[in-house]
Amino acid sequence: MAKILVIDDMDDVREAIATILRQENHAVTEASDGRQGIAKFQVEAFDLVITDILMPEQDGTEVIMALDGMAQRPPVLAISGGAPKMPAYMALHLARLKADATLMKPFKNAELLEKVNLLLARSV
Amino acid sequence: MWPEAWCRVGPILAQVGVVAMKWLGLMDDQSDRPGSDPAVPDQALYQEFLKFLDAREVSDEWGWETDADGRVTWVSGRYGELAEGLAENIVGRHLVEMLDESAGGDGPVRVAVEALAAGRTFTNITCGLAVGEKRSILVSLNGKARWGKTHRDREASFLGFRGIGRNVTRAFQRERAWRDLCQQNQLLAATIEACPVSISIADATRPDCPLIYVNPSFTHITGYAFHEVIDTNCRFLCGPETDPVAVARIREGLRSAQPVSVEVLNYRKDGSTFWNEVMISPLVKDGVVVAFIGIQNDVTEKKLRQSQNQQNQKLEALGHLAGGVAHELNNLLQPIMTYGELIRDRLPVGDEATIRQIGRILASAEKARDIVRNVLSFARNDAPVPAPVVLAEALREALDFIGGLLPATVAVKVSGIEDNLGIGRINAVELTQVLTNLINNAVQAMVGRGAISIAAVGGRLNASAAVVAGVLPGNYCMIQVKDNGPGMDHTTLARLFEPFFTTKPVGQGTGLGLSVVYGILRSWGGAISVRSVLGKGAEFTLYIPQQDDVGSDGNGQDSGD
Numbered sequence: 145m146a147k148i149l150v151i152d153d154m155d156d157v158r159e160a161i162a163t164i165l166r167q168e169n170h171a172v173t174e175a176s177d178g179r180q181g182i183a184k185f186q187v188e189a190f191d192l193v194i195t196d197i198l199m200p201e202q203d204g205t206e207v208i209m210a211l212d213g214m215a216q217r218p219p220v221l222a223i224s225g226g227a228p229k230m231p232a233y234m235a236l237h238l239a240r241l242k243a244d245a246t247l248m249k250p251f252k253n254a255e256l257l258e259k260v261n262l263l264l265a266r267s268v
Numbered sequence: 269m270w271p272e273a274w275c276r277v278g279p280i281l282a283q284v285g286v287v288a289m290k291w292l293g294l295m296d297d298q299s300d301r302p303g304s305d306p307a308v309p310d311q312a313l314y315q316e317f318l319k320f321l322d323a324r325e326v327s328d329e330w331g332w333e334t335d336a337d338g339r340v341t342w343v344s345g346r347y348g349e350l351a352e353g354l355a356e357n358i359v360g361r362h363l364v365e366m367l368d369e370s371a372g373g374d375g376p377v378r379v380a381v382e383a384l385a386a387g388r389t390f391t392n393i394t395c396g397l398a399v400g401e402k403r404s405i406l407v408s409l410n411g412k413a414r415w416g417k418t419h420r421d422r423e424a425s426f427l428g429f430r431g432i433g434r435n436v437t438r439a440f441q442r443e444r445a446w447r448d449l450c451q452q453n454q455l456l457a458a459t460i461e462a463c464p465v466s467i468s469i470a471d472a473t474r475p476d477c478p479l480i481y482v483n484p485s486f487t488h489i490t491g492y493a494f495h496e497v498i499d500t501n502c503r504f505l506c507g508p509e510t511d512p513v514a515v516a517r518i519r520e521g522l523r524s525a526q527p528v529s530v531e532v533l534n535y536r537k538d539g540s541t542f543w544n545e546v547m548i549s550p551l552v553k554d555g556v557v558v559a560f561i562g563i564q565n566d567v568t569e570k571k572l573r574q575s576q577n578q579q580n581q582k583l584e585a586l587g588h589l590a591g592g593v594a595h596e597l598n599n600l601l602q603p604i605m606t607y608g609e610l611i612r613d614r615l616p617v618g619d620e621a622t623i624r625q626i627g628r629i630l631a632s633a634e635k636a637r638d639i640v641r642n643v644l645s646f647a648r649n650d651a652p653v654p655a656p657v658v659l660a661e662a663l664r665e666a667l668d669f670i671g672g673l674l675p676a677t678v679a680v681k682v683s684g685i686e687d688n689l690g691i692g693r694i695n696a697v698e699l700t701q702v703l704t705n706l707i708n709n710a711v712q713a714m715v716g717r718g719a720i721s722i723a724a725v726g727g728r729l730n731a732s733a734a735v736v737a738g739v740l741p742g743n744y745c746m747i748q749v750k751d752n753g754p755g756m757d758h759t760t761l762a763r764l765f766e767p768f769f770t771t772k773p774v775g776q777g778t779g780l781g782l783s784v785v786y787g788i789l790r791s792w793g794g795a796i797s798v799r800s801v802l803g804k805g806a807e808f809t810l811y812i813p814q815q816d817d818v819g820s821d822g823n824g825q826d827s828g829d
Contacts, residue, residue: 154599160606167610225598226591226644250601250637253609 146191146264147171151181151207152223153199157249161194161223164253165260178202182210190218192263197224208242219263225249329432332411336428338362338384350435351407353399363429368396368404380409387426389413394436406437466490466564468502472550472557476501477522480559489544489566491537502562505544507535518548525550525557531567543571569735576738583765583786594640601640604633642784654792656815657696659689659745663724666700670707677717680707688726689745690814698788703749705785706808710751713806721750726814738795743814750807756800764798 148170152158155176162172173190175181179201185193193211197204204222211217222243244266245259324331324344330351331344339362343355358366364381383390389412397407411431417424460467466486470477478499487493490505497504506515514532521528527549534544545565550557612626663685674680710720724747734741756764765786789796793813800806 154602156603157599160603163610164606225602226595249598250605250633253606 145169145171147173147189148192148194148260149173149175149181149185149190149218150194151175151178151199151204152194152196153177154196157196157225161256164256168257168260170260178204178207181207185211185214185218189216191267192221192260193218194221194223194260197222198226205242212242219244219267221259221263222246223249223251329434331430332433333430334363334384334411334428336387336426338364338429340366341428347433351397351399351405351433352435353403353405357400366398368398370396370404383411384429387413387415387429394440397433405435406440408434408436466562466566468497468562468564469551470502470560470562472522472559477560486564489536489542489564490534496537505534507533507539507541509533509541510535518546521548522550522560525552531571542566543568569732573735576735579765580738583783590643594643597636597640601633601637605630605637608633654693654695654698656691657694657699659692659694659726659812659814660685660687660724662692662694662696662699663689663703663747665696666703667722669700670704674707674711675716678711678714679719681719681721683721683723685722685724686726689724690726690743692745692792692812693815694792694812702785702788702810703747705782706749706810709782710749710753710806713753714751718752721748723748723750729811737797737809737811739793739811739813743816744794745812745814747810747812748807749810750805752805755802755804755806756798757802761798761800765796 148165150158150161150165150172151174152161153176158174158176162174165172173184173188175184177199178195181193181195182202184190193207195204195207204224208220208222211220220243223246225248244263247255247259324346327346328350330347331342332340332347333342335341340359343358347353347355347358364384367380380390380393380395382388383393391410392408393410394406394408396404397409398404409431410433411429414427414430415424416427460483463483464485466489467481467483468479468486469481471480479497479502480499482492482494482497486497490497492504503515510533514530517530518528518532520526527547529545529547531543531545533541535541543566545567547563547565549561551559551561608626608630612623612630615622615626667680667682671680707720710718714720724745726743726745728743729737729739729741731741737744765783786796789810789812795811797809797811798806799809
């Protein structure tokens, strides 16, 4: 069991991801934008952060930068479905510079779990 | 019979006449002739004199005389009228002094001066003559050198000149104006002949306004020679696809004698079409339209470029819109796929019906995801990073792959993949996708039965070929995919590359195949063009830019060109 923070402004997407992870017995904390997410991991340690890239308030790249400033930085999985003016591949390309893995929406449950397990195994 | 009065005054007049004729130089000086008596003129001489007087009345020449020094001693009575100067301005002055070089004309004053100086008879010397204060005219002068001796002289001595003069100023001006006009006309004619714009002139005074002139550019544009079009109305340029509205506008312009400008599809002599920007203006003389001047400009390339640009802009806009929709869909599809899988995984073993239904949901979601990816590919929002690829190899591999997927009823003939295809900065998987889509499209158009031929060459596209292809001039690998299917009409051709445009029945195609091809080709800096006639198959040409500098970025392989 790992402690995982899921940050996504799309409620349905965030809840779907959280459901998969909880089914795998992970302890999931949800945040609906970058600012909330940053606030959470500043007071609580996580084994993995899954963040959307394109969000209102503070976006995923800011989340990753905030994580980079921490002494114990958890691995980051960046996800994106893109936005009209920011293609998903471009968003993920940016995220890839700092994120540990990326995944383009929509993805299959198995694809998500594969990445999650990989990152958790690496951080152990 | 002489009238009585003439008999009385005749001898007197005759004497006066002889004296006058001597003065005028019309009679030889016979004073030294032995036995002659000037007091008794014969009747013949008298008659001659009368004729002279009559002739002088209506002559446009005047008489003149100088002494041996060249000083003007006399001018005849009509001098003032004809030369538009006063006799006293000239009499008593040296003729040479009055010759005026600056008065123009082509008469060599020098010749006159020499003749006068040498005491030599001269004829038809045209030169300037100062006839008044700061006023010169052009004159034509004839002068006879008079030599004579009296019975006292042993040798004849020079007595001076007698001659006639004529004012040729106006004649010369007319001639010069005429010459200038001729030169201008020649220049104009040469200009019109050499003009790179097609010019035609139609006779408005004859029925049906036949052409009376076309310049070489007209021949260049239309293929018709001068003799083939003269005396015919220029409607021979129209053909089946010429817009009747444009023709009606021209006709209305001619009827109302108003300038008219239209773009119209015309036909060359060889049957090929071109877009003709026609401007017609009436030529009005004395209030009557005598001719129509036509200027024709072949704007085919411009039209193609415009239509290509419009097409590109439209597709860009559609791509942007499609990109936005696609990204929204990505997020909407995520919960469908996630929960669908979760529900499926939780179902009790044996509930096959529900498992199958959930499977349908998931399959649809994945199909939707693939469509979204294709839309993104069209919108160039999801482009894989291209890399230098040996095009001949990539093409052969792609065709090998596709070959295995085709129905046996479709014959694919690879008629030639040349080795000079070069290196292209592309993605080999995308090339396979492009060809798959094109060939699938052909197979579906042929309803699973027919022949597809594929050929590829490398070569340079010059400016005009590049415009037609919709790319920049340069070296390209050109891949041609031809089918013998039912072909397409103009409407379909115009919309072929739009996303969601499909001719297939609802449910049989997403309508994304060719727009994806378009998007991929554009992302490589290439293009796709299509030619098709309804009932005669279709021919797609892919243009992939060849990389010039292979060594700097590629793997150093050369395709052998």
